[in-house]
Amino acid sequence: MESIARRSSLCSNPPLQETYKTLFEKSQQHSSADSHSGLATGAAKTELPVIDLGPLVEGRELGKVAECKREIVKASEEWGFFQVVNHGIASHVLEKVRMEQEALFGRPFEEKKTCMEVAGGSYRWGASTATFLSQLNWSEAFHIPISYLLTTSEASSKNHLRWMEEYAGKVTDLANKLIKALAEELGRDSTFFNQNCNPSTSFLRLNKYPPCPATSMHGLVPHTDTDFLTVLHQDGVGGLQVKKDGEWISVKPNPNALIVNIGDLFQAWSNNVCKSVEHRVVTNQQFERYSVAYFMCPFPETVIKSEGKQHQVYRRFSFREYRDQVDEDVRRHGNKVGLARFLASN
Numbered sequence: 001m002e003s004i005a006r007r008s009s010l011c012s013n014p015p016l017q018e019t020y021k022t023l024f025e026k027s028q029q030h031s032s033a034d035s036h037s038g039l040a041t042g043a044a045k046t047e048l049p050v051i052d053l054g055p056l057v058e059g060r061e062l063g064k065v066a067e068c069k070r071e072i073v074k075a076s077e078e079w080g081f082f083q084v085v086n087h088g089i090a091s092h093v094l095e096k097v098r099m100e101q102e103a104l105f106g107r108p109f110e111e112k113k114t115c116m117e118v119a120g121g122s123y124r125w126g127a128s129t130a131t132f133l134s135q136l137n138w139s140e141a142f143h144i145p146i147s148y149l150l151t152t153s154e155a156s157s158k159n160h161l162r163w164m165e166e167y168a169g170k171v172t173d174l175a176n177k178l179i180k181a182l183a184e185e186l187g188r189d190s191t192f193f194n195q196n197c198n199p200s201t202s203f204l205r206l207n208k209y210p211p212c213p214a215t216s217m218h219g220l221v222p223h224t225d226t227d228f229l230t231v232l233h234q235d236g237v238g239g240l241q242v243k244k245d246g247e248w249i250s251v252k253p254n255p256n257a258l259i260v261n262i263g264d265l266f267q268a269w270s271n272n273v274c275k276s277v278e279h280r281v282v283t284n285q286q287f288e289r290y291s292v293a294y295f296m297c298p299f300p301e302t303v304i305k306s307e308g309k310q311h312q313v314y315r316r317f318s319f320r321e322y323r324d325q326v327d328e329d330v331r332r333h334g335n336k337v338g339l340a341r342f343l344a345s346n
């Protein structure tokens, strides 16, 4: 443990162990008060639904396209999470993205902290608001706006992200197709999304989970995503868990699949028909793990209106209002409250 801590301060890993030393000590003293029992144990390795997106991506055979859309809505209602295969993003692109990601995180920690030159976005590690060990994220992440990756610049300043750029374009197309399919199937106006989301509002989050010497730790604490839709590319290590009927389910990595999940904004927009489901990452003692999440977000002033057959579940709110409330809750209470704060009856 100590040697990992010492090495991390000299090279690329953030100094998680040293920085959160008092939380580790506190947790040893009051293990029951900061219990996150069941974290790494007992989670079933069930397969998420797997949807073949071939017909939708290629737009062939109308009957099959319709069936594919129905499957997407069904999985979004029942699970809020699903895997997609034949998604149109070549495996060599995914492999190169992984290599670029590894190189980026391999930079010295001191350099990553000044990440504007490294990745055009922001960099976070650990959890500044954690007061219990169970609130600590044993991970580091870059947030990179899609527009940063897609704007052409003569300067070679982002050559080290050449495949990330390719991926950003492709994953944006994929997310647009998925959200359009969902909206159409729900009988809603699908143009809402291209009117309110663009490459400057959506972003990639590159996650790295260093090996963690302690057991039962969160790589990423349980959360729902604060967006419309997320597309996740994970490597083969595993660690993602999804809540299903009150139980944590481990998602078995599938090298051919990307993972898609519904975010809070789409749950509200669909008036609770589609579910934004809690998920988390558990750490691995031996292996580091990488993932890339694409978050489809709107402009801050975009207003989300719940519409559907049932009475309106949520009041109208803007994305800015929602995000500010999430930030405030995390700052004040250490946890996100989320959509429960925006119920129509409140």
Ligand SMILES: O=C(O)CCC(=O)C(=O)O
Pocket (backbone or CB within 6 Å): 205, 207, 220, 225, 232, 234, 239, 240, 279, 280, 281, 290, 291, 293
């Ligand atoms: O790394 C993962 O598997 C999940 C990442 C995630 O949930 C997120 O970045 O919001």
Ligand SMILES: [Fe+2]
Pocket (backbone or CB within 6 Å): 223, 224, 225, 279
């Ligand atoms: Fe997430």
